[in-house]
Amino acid sequence: MVFQKRSSLEMESGGGSHVAEMPRVPKSARGKRSIRKKESQGQVMCAFDLLATVAGKLLDAGEGSLGNTSCGAPVLDSSPKNIRVKKEQCDEEAKHFKNEVMDQDSCNESALVSHIAFQRPVNQHGRKGEDLEGSHAMNEDPKAKSEALDKESSVISCTKAELGCNFAAIADRWSPESVESGAFTGDAVANVMPMTTTGLHKNAPDMYNLLDPMDVDVKPPPLVSSDSTGEMSLYGNKIRRSTSFPRVPKGGVGFTVDRDEEDDDDKSSGCTHPSTATNRGFRPNCTAGHSRVKKLLACKHRKVAPARMHKGDLSYSDVDRKPSFRNKKMYYTRQRTQRSTFKRRKMFDRHSAQVSEGYAKANTKFAARDSHTVSSEANKGTDSMAFQKSHESSDCHVKLRIKSFKVPELLIEIPETATVGSLKKTVLEAVNAILGGGLRVGVLHHGKKVRDDNKTLMQAGIARDDVLDNLGFSLEPNCAPHPPQLSPPEDNESLETVDTTEPLARIAPADSSSKHGEVDASQELALAPLSANYQGNDHDFVHSPGGMSSPDKASTNSRAIVPVTPADSNAGAIVPANKGKRSPEQGQRRIRRPFSVAEVEALVLAVEKLGTGRWRDVKLRAFDNAKHRTYVDLKDKWKTLVHTASISPQQRRGEPVPQELLDRVLAAQAYWSQQQAKLQPKTPPLAEALLLT
DNA sequence: TTTAGGG
DNA sequence: CCCTAAA
Known part of the structure; x- marks a missing residue:
């Protein structure tokens, strides 16, 4: 009887909570x-x-x-x-x-x-x-x-x-996630629920055990504090999570999004999983031309900025348009800014420089000139890499000057209430994610994409003469044409991004984005995170950037648009190179990935259940999928949450955390502190009591 | 490695 | 977030 009751409650709560959560996500739109x-x-x-x-x-x-x-x-x-x-x-x-x-x-x-x-x-x-x-x-x-x-x-x-x-x-990559995350989740839940329910009904207790061994043994009674309802919800949530999402990661619902696996930079070494995958795919190719390209780019100083646009492509349009006029001016300014700002990343920047977003012009046109002469013969066969091509032809040299790259668009949605700073961040993250995911370079000749990397420039018809106007390069997110990479769902996290990219992205993106002022932008990245969230999905978005993802999988391949994982199979040479270089600099600080509300909620739930001294368990329970969230991070986050909850709303920064959650944080903190206190003193409770009195 | 805290 | 002392 009791059980049944409970189960039913749980169910409800679960549903309720679920619902509740969902709403939040939407928040970002x-x-x-x-x-x-x-x-x-x-x-x-x-x-x-x-x-x-x-x-x-x-x-x-x-x-x-x-x-x-x-x-x-x-x-x-x-x-x-x-x-x-x-x-x-x-x-x-x-x-x-x-x-x-x-x-x-x-x-x-x-x-x-x-x-x-x-x-x-x-x-x-x-x-x-x-x-x-x-x-x-x-x-x-x-x-x-x-x-x-x-x-x-x-x-x-x-x-x-x-x-x-x-x-x-x-967008596809992202949007699906973001967009669907809600629905998706819902569906998933719906589907799952039945099962869960059934199980629960049969015997809730067992379910719990199965689901969370940890929970079961929870020493002190779970916080539960007041309302059973609350508790129920928690459990319910957990159950759902554990059941449906967590466990199902890749397979089923996908909600979980694989990204976690890939993404997080934890590994950081720069390459991050996604990148790694990516790299594998394209590195080889890229590498060769890479350095060269960089140089060229560097010379130009131009940066291409990926645009992101929220509502509209406004930004794009702006960006695009401005180029000619403003570019120069802006350009310098930017550089300065960037430099100062990103000193740390210099190294990276160098590498990534080429990529920089600058204005997103979307076009890549560059002026190419023939530098040398070149004999007509040139090598016909041979090279494969696009970039190399340019070099290659030993005989004929085609010099290219790349003024700008066509940069993939980014969609960013942000609440109007978001600060410009957050917007910048978001954009940056998104860009990073994309870059991090890996970019591939596309070569356009007379408007056509030259796909065959093995063709020589000559074969491709890229002659010195027409180079100027007819040749174009584009930076594209890796589509992950190759399933393999995709498979891991990439996380999309925007953040993930690899280090390499970061530098660039950071630099430019911020500027451009902020300037454009996309007001709203919540990036999809953000969205993704939410969906993922609880489980810890990793993606935090990042970067939101970027992030993104799970839905994709389902829908498409999952390319996860997420910035982070963008994955790309192809790979732009550039990124890899950077990565490689980057790795050495381990010192780099991890990219900042603010906790999303969903993540906070997951954390709160976990802590309510497990307590404040078991961060490792909390991590496993709620953020197992979020590779970028370490137990230390969770502990730190909790610390900040407790602090946040104790200060006035006006003093709080960042995305506002629902007061409800903060209240729960305080309640849980108080509860567990008490528990700890009880346990600690070897002196029996009695002593405590005495002391207190 | 995980906790717990300070920075 | 990072860094570390302790455990």
Whole structure:
């Protein structure tokens, strides 16, 4: 009887708790993300396209006179030519873009595409941001305006497309997680629950035992404090967790997300699992060209920034557009900033430099020049690596100057209430995650993606002559074309990111992102974490970045978009290299991965049950999957939670932790302290009592 | 390795 | 988060 009752309660509680939890996740806006994106892009694109078109026409018409003509762009003198050129490029890019998208077999392209298709169009309402931006561009200065319109508009469309594509890819990875995490979880729970329930009914006690041996033996009675309900919920949760999620990790529900395994940087050595995997995949290739590329990039000083956009691609658009004008300025500034900020990471930076995000221009265009002469012969066969290619041809040397890389888009959703600082962080993390996951470099020639790494430049038709305008490089998240890597669910954690990447990401991302101000951004990363959470999913998001993931698996391959794990199978050479270098610097401090509310809840639950002196057990119970959370971390977190709970809300920083949780923290802390006190004094309780009195 | 605390 | 002394 009793048991039954209990079970029923548990069930309820479980459901309730579950529900309760879910809500939180949403907080970050799972569902929103997709919607928002959709809206913004569609609109923007249209608007810009139109503008571009108009501008183009005007220009063409006025070309001869050049003029100023009426448009409001008197200043336009800028040169129609440029404009046109750009446009063309854009068009090409756009085309390429399409191709790319389609091409990327590795990723779930089809899926992506579809996504894109759906999402983009939808975005319509504009996001203020976009509109504003758009208006800005237009309004700002007549000059700028004209230029902006012409160039930018065209560019934007192109860029956007590209970004969109990439982004979409990413989004897929991420979004599924984030988005679905809720639903997913729910489903999982639903499915699981029955089983659990059944079991419970039969005999709850056993269930417990099975589930948590530890719990069973809990010495002091669990905190439980007041409401049985509360307890029940706890148990319920646990059960669910242990049962469904935890145990099922990869297989079933996936909710758990594998990322943990991979991700966490714990291993840190830089390579982190994900990266490791990634590296394996691509390192080889990358390596060769890698150094070179870096240098080149370094020279340029340019940084490409991945964009992320929340609602819209606004940011992208901005980013994209700005490039020409602002880039320089910004560029320097950034550098300075970055340097100062990331001194520590210098080393990494160096490596990663190439990647830096800078403005995300999405385009990679670079100017290539032939440096040498080169004999026409060149080696035809041989090299494989894209980068190498450039080098390679011993005979013919094609010099490439890469001004910017096309960077994959990132989706970030953040609550409006989030601080700019958090936004920056988020973006950074996301970027890191992606980078960390591994990037691969794509070579575009005349808008087409050159997939065959074994082709020589000549074979690919990349001649010195056309290099300039026709060659492009893109940084892509690893799609993880290779299942293997994927399998481990990557965690996506955004954070995971490998060290190498971090440097870059950090630098640029922060700036760009913050500037753009995506207000909301909760990144998907964040979302992912939540879902995972309890178990400890690892992903904390990171970085949220980034993070991301579990759903993906289910849905797609799981590419987990998570930044962290992005996994990539392919691998960009760059990353690996960095990693390798990085490892040496073990000293690096681990990346910061703030605990998500979900994680806090998991921690609280675990501590309520296990007490404050068994961090190892707490880790096992609630964060077994979160490789990046060590028992020391949990202990520290608890410490901070206790502190947080004791200070005024105004003094608290970071993502606000629900008061309810804080209250529980205090209650648990008090309870367990008491228990400890009782146990400690070898003196019997009596003594205690006496003392107290 | 895990705890427990200080930094 | 890191670092460490103790256990």
